[in-house]
């Protein structure tokens with residue numbers, strides 16, 4: 001098997017994940033439910049995971065990180081809250097490569113005609129020089145992704161955040177494709193009010209955990225509330241802190257798995273990891289673009305990127321190419337729209353049904369790269 005689907009989920013998970021998950025199933029108690037030893041052990045795992053995430057992402061107070069069941073649920077919560085705190089004329093602004101985890105909740109909460117797009121270049125990178133000329137008088141918030149799950153391109157989130165800060169508009173960053181791979185400090189990013197992550201991608205953990213950082217002065221309304229073991233006599237959840245967003249019995253095995261996955265970063269600093277990833281991407285890109293008939297859309301500029309490469313082969317279906325690569329040499333990669341129709345619309349690959357996405361990881365060697373590219377070349381001859 002040749003795994004080239006790291007943008008979907010980490011494989012293999014970071015060391016120790018499966019063992020930690022199994023061990024968590026043996027814990028005789030639930031997070032925050034009572035003071036007995038089992039409940040305390042469960043709560044200690046959650047506290048440890050939060051602490052490691054805070055350390056990794058540059059949050060000095062780990063209690064500003066809440067563990068949602070997915071980054072989708074965190075984004076849905078944040079976007080619904082933006083609509084709720086604004087009037088019926090308010091607009092939401094976003095990039096042009098956003099994932100459906102942003103676009104769909106935005107359309108539902110604001111309506112299609114009040115979803116506005118920031119100006120970008122042809123690769124979909126936000127054009128910071130044009131921001132000043134926008135009429136942001138009705139803006140309830142700005143949501144931008146950190147890294148694209150279609151082309152890997154990074155957005156200038158610090159510059160966009162500085163502009164949002166000047167205007168007093170909250171900026172939410174979808175960090176699903178960046179957290180754990182792209183060096184970033186949530187407290188150093190101006191204007192950042194929330195940063196959402198996916199535990200099962202570059203953080204190396206299992207699915208089912210979507211950590212979300214909230215700035216110290218940002219308290220969105222939770223989308224769901226219920227029991228959390230805190231202040232149970234009150235009709236509502238706490239006004240701040242993770243207890244506001246973690247109602248319902250937490251996914252302890254998932255959190256324990258993520259807690260174990262985060263140990264990986266002790267010996268693998270994110271900055272080193274990213275440098276390696278840039279080289280891996282470059283090597284793949286150089287080889288892919290030599291294949292006659294292949295187009296790599298959205299690559300005209302020099303913006304930094306994660307190892308995600310979109311391949312379009314005019315006259316060939318991406319789904320069929322992906323299936324053939326799997327049958328012939330066991331390649332696992334994702335074809336189609338990758339839940340990001342906006343990105344494909346911008347790149348001009350929507351009508352073709354999307355692209356073939358190559359998302360290699362650190363374990364993929366040069367021989368594998370040659371085999372995949374040679375097989376792809378034969379398929380499209």
Ligand SMILES: Cc1ncc(COP(=O)(O)O)c(C=O)c1O
Pocket residue numbers: 007008070071072073099101145147148149174176177198210
């Ligand atoms: C850019 C981006 N945002 C959000 C998500 C949603 O993440 P999840 O499915 O873990 O909720 C993904 C998942 O692929 C993604 O790539």
